[in-house]
Amino acid sequence: MSTMTINLKIWRQKNTEAKGEFQVYKLNDVNEHMSFLEMLDVLNENLIKEGKDPVEFDYDCREGICGSCNLVVNGRAHGPKRLTAVCQLHMRTYSDGDTIVIEPPRAAAFPVIKDLVVDRSAFDRIIEAGGYVSVKTGAAPEANLIPVQEEVANQAFDYATCIGCGACVAACPNSSASLFTASKLAHLNRLPQGKPEREKRTVAMVQQMEAEGFGDCSNYAECEAVCPVGISISSIAEMRKNYLKAIF
């Protein structure tokens, strides 16, 4: 088992209003089998013992599904590995003496709460605007009444698998939330259960996305590259198609 020394340059910001700055830390004895977040845990243990403020960052499940973690590592959302949330990144990716720059996702619509923790409630409001099928509890028909082509169900799943981490926004040069919004639309709009509300839903979610202050999409597809579950920008194209259908 090999250990290494890692140099960290981490964004520290006291609160939303405060001006942030980078702080540099040196961490010895980093084990290659540690996860990236465990490495930060160790840093925090050291900081607490030294009487300093630990680095705040969001995390919960640490198995890549809850979407809480969202660090930008050396300029890439979730770090260097594709299809991997940063909680699933391991230190063996790095070498002794490496310097790692850690920043929060940066977007006006994701204000910093503290250090690397940001407020992503804008995503909740986009879903609130129409990211659902309007069915009351108890009003559902028998589940096998409406067959859904296997291929359509699989595609719906591929889009429904979005974990809502916001890496798409973080990585987009324009800070666009198009992939997040479009993935939910692509999930629901293609299913027979979601069709009746398709147009209303598309327009409402697009409106909310803009109202939250996210930027425009320029089809850079960087969002797809950083998405830990690999959601395709095809969803964004579909969103536009459905938007056109809604208008005309």
Next chain:
Amino acid sequence: MPTLLQAATSQVGRKILTGLTGVFLVLFIIFHLGGNLAIFGEPDAMNRYSMILHDFGPLLWVARIGLLAVFLIHAWIGISIWLKKRKARPENYAVYSSKGGPSKQSLSSRTMAFTGIVLLIFVIFHINTFALGDMETVLIDGRETHDVKALVIDTFSNSAFYAFGYAFTMLLLGAHLGHGVWSAFISLGMSGKKSSAIMYTVGTVIAIVLAVGFLFIPLYIYFGGGCEAALIQCT
């Protein structure tokens, strides 16, 4: 449901309009290149082409104004997207890099605003030089018409600034279209993964063909010595 105006100015609406105007402009550019290549045809081919266009009379003006409008909408939306991205990310990353893979970040896509603005300025120059410039007249089929061909040859054979300036700008046009053509189709709702991959290649080919087609003419005229050049027949 939003009104048409609201829809057109929404984030998705703007993108659709960018794609739509972009496709229109690409079609125009292809048409334009066709006209330019007439310089290599019969001695009076280029001027005949110009004359036919002028024969449309008021319709030509409608087309010109329409084209200008399309161009301005395309430019305006592009610039507004570029301005808005600063607002959407007030604090920039200290370090930023692409993750590769399916990312379409490239010199071409990251410089859309720059190449677009240069093309906007270029078009103003271009209209001033070739549409509003002083032109001799020439007789075709007994009718008097502008001698566009002479103006083109004159401009490019006598000025390195014009010849290279044009050629360089056409490289930027190629860069703009390298991302732009594919992007327009995605903006217009082309969602198939296979068609997207095909379209990306097609877009790159269109970009290269148009850029090379356009930049070849000024450079050829400059280095070939105008009417002395082998492929150009002056009367």
Next chain:
Amino acid sequence: MKLDPKVPSGPLETKWSNYLRDVKLVSPNNKRKHKIIVVGTGLAGASAAASLAELGYNVQTFCITDSARRAHSIAAQGGINAAKNYQNDGDSVWRLFYDTIKGGDYRSRESNVYRLAENSNQIIDQAVAQGVPFGRDYGGLLDNRSFGGAQVSRTFYSRGQTGQQLLLGAYQAMMRMVHAGKIESYVRHEMLDLVVIDGKARGIITRDLVDGSINKWEADAVILCTGGYGNVFYLSTNAKNSNVTAAWRCHKRGAAFANPCFVQIHPTCIPVSGDYQSKLTLMSESLRNDGRVWVPRDPEDSRPPNEIPEEDRYYYLEERYPSFGNLVPRDVASRNAKLVTDDGMGVGDSGLAVYLDFRDAIKRDGKDAIKAKYGNLFDMYENITDDNPYEVPMRIFPAVHYTMGGLWVDYNLMSNIPGLFVAGEANFSDHGANRLGASALMQGLSDGYFIIPYTVGDYIAGEELPKVSKDHEAFDEAAKDSQEQLDKLLNVKGDKTVIEFHRELGKIMWDKVGISRSKEGLEQAIEEIRSLREEFWQNVRVPGDANYYNKYLEFAARVADYFELAELMALDALDRDESCGCHLRDEFQTEEGEAIRNDEKYAYVSAWEFLDVNGKLETKLHKEDLNFEFVELKQRSYK
């Protein structure tokens, strides 16, 4: 304390329909006059909140994460059971009920489990209508897979992310009601206390985890859907923020805590690799369909696994349980892994792992076939461990996964404090001493969509609920308590971090209140927990202050509660002089290591009352006898 399970009379099959026939209703005009608090927004919380809001109640939801969508229900992989019998393989409500109650080793209430099985089909209907993309067959109809503990194929799934898809369905239903103005959703808020006025739950105290403020919220009913307490072990498959605090504070206000020692330990997890380890990752137990579990016969054998010949390998599950082999239930597989590692036969750097070997399956079916079945799991394993399971055997070890115990509830899912309802993993109700795979999602949604909306209405219609004000002294007192506890934690200013304490507590729990327990070990554990708790309050170091975002302060308050819960778990395990389900007492097993259940003396729910805590935990045990009128109690055997 009086524990009345309020089970409706009559035959099992008609209890719930009779209940629904007689349930008291609240008129639409009156519903909008009532406010209901839902704490936690996982499957149970989000589905309850959405359903109540649809009915017209004013609902407030609270969760500790930054969005309701992130609750740990999201991590459930395998699937959700329902008695649809789409496979025509003989499934029925009765069979699902029977498998669940048998799987729980006859330590749950018949009536509740039967209702769960009855509701299962409606859950699938509801989820499909919401757009949950379940796996389908070529004809476009819903597909099923098999799961442990059942002879029928009744598990519905969305690849390996069924929990995520069901949670997003419930979350979206909830957000629809936020849009409609019927739900106010508060994220990054942690419940710190329950407010009881005139003996009824009338509100909660929360801490805003961003600005640190302590807030009071009044309501006509409080529904607790805050999940399980597996993190008392420090390392578990739970999310890092999953905690017992909300439930524990209710317990301290008078709610009975039932069966705290029933903890499910999942046999196939990725082993611990070092002290820095922060959580454990589950590998689907479907791997045991093709993988063979073994350890080297000789504890001194340090050869790489592929160089150990067949005769030196101890396939202990196959040898000990010839008929079930590697497919014994979770508790049996976990216990045996512990037995062989206790005997020094464990593998890996720590010696706390066993091999799960696919060599023979790959030889038999080919690498491609194995890849098609388990490709994503193999990739996940390789990503975490850097070992290629196609080449070398996986190393696995059991890990704490789910807690069957929880706050005691009656048939209405109401605790012994009127107005305090408890749903999902937070209650004790449906899984007895052991939970079968694919039934946690089923229970959370059954509680939230199809039970709570009726039983809460029945409560509200039948009670005098005069308006209460946040200025009531009970609110002030609870808010003051919460603030004081945080200040106290910050003021210790000791030398050891919260994580260090938590890790030590976890080790005591894992060693002595884990897979197998003994009287001696439990008594030691209680002593050790007490002295560590004392040290905690004298020597913990919590950074920062209480006035803004402070994750380690949150942790400190939660760990303080774990210290108290841990002792109760040990007490409960000590009380139960039998082995049942996941609870194995060394003293109560056959010579071959099989559990000996004692139905004569222990067919009861242990419901603990909290009396006082002043360094010493004072508790009182109440027993709810389990009467089995409809099923015959049988000894489980997997030989």
